[in-house]
Amino acid sequence: MQDRLPADSNDDDGADLESPFAAMSDVDTGQPAPKVFIKTFGCQMNVYDSERMNEALVAQGYSETSAIEDADLVILNTCHIREKAAEKVYSELGRVRKVKDARSAVGRETVVAVAGCVAQAEGAEIIARAPIVDLVVGPQSYHRLPELIDQAKTCSKSVVDTAFPEEKKFAHLPERAPSHRVTAFLTVQEGCDKFCTFCVVPYTRGMEYSRSVADVASEARKLTAGGVREITLLGQNVNAYHGQGPDGASWSLAQLIRHLAQIDGIERLRYTTSHPCDMSDDLIEAHGEEEKLMPYLHLPFQAGSDRILAAMNRKHTIKEYVDLVARIRAARPGIALSTDIIVGFPGETEAEFEETIALILEVGFAQAYSFKYSARPGTQAGKLDDQVPDVVKTDRLLRLQELLDRQQSAFNAHCVGQTLPVLFEKPGRRPGQLVGRSPYLQAVHAEAAPEVLGQIRPVEISGCGTNSLAGVICPA
Numbered sequence: 001m002q003d004r005l006p007a008d009s010n011d012d013d014g015a016d017l018e019s020p021f022a023a024m025s026d027v028d029t030g031q032p033a034p035k036v037f038i039k040t041f042g043c044q045m046n047v048y049d050s051e052r053m054n055e056a057l058v059a060q061g062y063s064e065t066s067a068i069e070d071a072d073l074v075i076l077n078t079c080h081i082r083e084k085a086a087e088k089v090y091s092e093l094g095r096v097r098k099v100k101d102a103r104s105a106v107g108r109e110t111v112v113a114v115a116g117c118v119a120q121a122e123g124a125e126i127i128a129r130a131p132i133v134d135l136v137v138g139p140q141s142y143h144r145l146p147e148l149i150d151q152a153k154t155c156s157k158s159v160v161d162t163a164f165p166e167e168k169k170f171a172h173l174p175e176r177a178p179s180h181r182v183t184a185f186l187t188v189q190e191g192c193d194k195f196c197t198f199c200v201v202p203y204t205r206g207m208e209y210s211r212s213v214a215d216v217a218s219e220a221r222k223l224t225a226g227g228v229r230e231i232t233l234l235g236q237n238v239n240a241y242h243g244q245g246p247d248g249a250s251w252s253l254a255q256l257i258r259h260l261a262q263i264d265g266i267e268r269l270r271y272t273t274s275h276p277c278d279m280s281d282d283l284i285e286a287h288g289e290e291e292k293l294m295p296y297l298h299l300p301f302q303a304g305s306d307r308i309l310a311a312m313n314r315k316h317t318i319k320e321y322v323d324l325v326a327r328i329r330a331a332r333p334g335i336a337l338s339t340d341i342i343v344g345f346p347g348e349t350e351a352e353f354e355e356t357i358a359l360i361l362e363v364g365f366a367q368a369y370s371f372k373y374s375a376r377p378g379t380q381a382g383k384l385d386d387q388v389p390d391v392v393k394t395d396r397l398l399r400l401q402e403l404l405d406r407q408q409s410a411f412n413a414h415c416v417g418q419t420l421p422v423l424f425e426k427p428g429r430r431p432g433q434l435v436g437r438s439p440y441l442q443a444v445h446a447e448a449a450p451e452v453l454g455q456i457r458p459v460e461i462s463g464c465g466t467n468s469l470a471g472v473i474c475p476a
């Protein structure tokens with residue numbers, strides 16, 4: 001599930017994703033195309049941004065490489081959410097330095113750029129710590145990338161752009177290139193105004209902003225023209241979406257979803273990540289009514305104690321969360337719920353941690369992501385004195401994950417014997433096998449002919465593990 005993490009992995013230090021797009025053709029200039037290597041850390045929004053950066057650079061004559069030694073331009077698209085995720089960037093830069101030195105020894109230049117949330121949060125400090133970095137570019141300036149790279153090449157000093165410009169990057173990035181994938185991410189909303197006291201996102205991504213319905217629909221059409229069948233709408237707070245509709249009014253996420261569902265070729269829609277306070281009635285209704293909206297919802301609750309939730313500034317209580325889940329399940333029985341949980345927020349007692357366990361038992365999750373609290377610079381909670389010792393956090397995380405794994409296995413086990421529609425996405429590890437996704441986002445392995453790629457087929461589920469299902473495609 002590497003490519004589907006809501007915002008990092010359970011290993012507490014940030015997912016680590018190679019640039020996921022297929023090699024694209026060189027623009028013919030008579031010269032060999034300069035090569036770009038992008039390494040992506042963090043959440044899906046970064047995966048999406050890396051794709052857009054790659055496409056912008058390909059439009060400028062670059063070609064993509066997955067071999068860093070061949071790259072004239074190396075971009076690290078970084079995550080600042082927890083300390084370990086941010087520190088990973090510096091160990092990666094150590095490796096990049098060796099490559100840059102080796103290339104330089106044979107007369108080849110390498111431009112090194114740090115993008116993403118660490119770039120935004122640390123700016124010029126990155127260059128002070130890692131002088132090999134030529135360019136630091138924040139997430140709101142990616143449309144300026146070609147110009148910034150030129151500056152970095154010609155200027156003796158490193159270049160830093162961490163502005164939150166008035167002009168929106170989406171208006172200036174080139175249109176999506178045709179893609180031959182089955183599933184795609186599409187960012188519809190960026191930034192966050194919620195200021196949870198543990199979280200850096202409002203500082204790294206800026207204030208909340210929604211793209212217009214027309215802009216999103218046009219991108220969705222481009223994606224489907226290349227073969228995409230399933231789109232996951234992304235936003236740091238995606239259900240706070242309030243983009244301008246075709247009628248000039250502000251549209252909700254539910255309105256956007258219903259609109260996109262009418263596009264020919266789109267078979268499935270998902271969205272992530274949602275805040276409980278923005279789970280509006282029309283969005284809940286859409287789960288009951290819109291067949292293309294998949295029965296899966298990632299709805300972080302973070303902590304099971306009202307005192308901790310208030311200290312986190314989450315703006316809802318446990319009862320409100322439980323009532324919300326009941327309304328969602330009434331609208332869409334059987335919906336798979338996923339969540340994010342933090343253990344060891346400052347001052348969390350053993351009894352408060354046990355309230356988190358109790359909430360998990362009460363709600364029942366199909367899957368979840370859990371993290372040890374990590375104090376972040378600039379956040380309110382980072383300044384609190386009563387930080388929980390790391391050994392206590394580790395112990396709580398292990399106990400929590402043991403329960404979450406059991407719930408995930410139980411959810412998967414209850415699918416055995418059912419026939420589920422599976423959208424086949426890519427070849428499996430074994431020859432003759434394809435891997436797809438169930439409506440509940442489980443990976444499903446089945447023997448299938450290559451032409452089944454991109455199709456939705458009924459699969460009788462015959463086996464399961466904690467992380468995936470296996471089955472047999474039903475005869476037509």
Ligand code: SAH
Pocket residue numbers: 006007008081082198199200201236237273274275300302340341342371372373374375376
């Ligand atoms: N916008 C989403 C989450 C974005 S960050 C939401 O509001 O739910 C992804 C997840 O990382 C969060 O849900 C939270 O569980 C975790 N996280 C964020 N800051 C953290 C910190 N300082 N320490 C540990 N986990 C953190």
Ligand code: SF4
Pocket residue numbers: 192193194195196199200201202236237275
């Ligand atoms: Fe961070 Fe809270 Fe915003 Fe989510 S809602 S991105 S956790 S500040």
Ligand code: F3S
Pocket residue numbers: 007008041042043044045046078079080081116117200201204205236
């Ligand atoms: Fe990380 Fe930034 Fe995403 S901090 S989780 S890459 S929004």
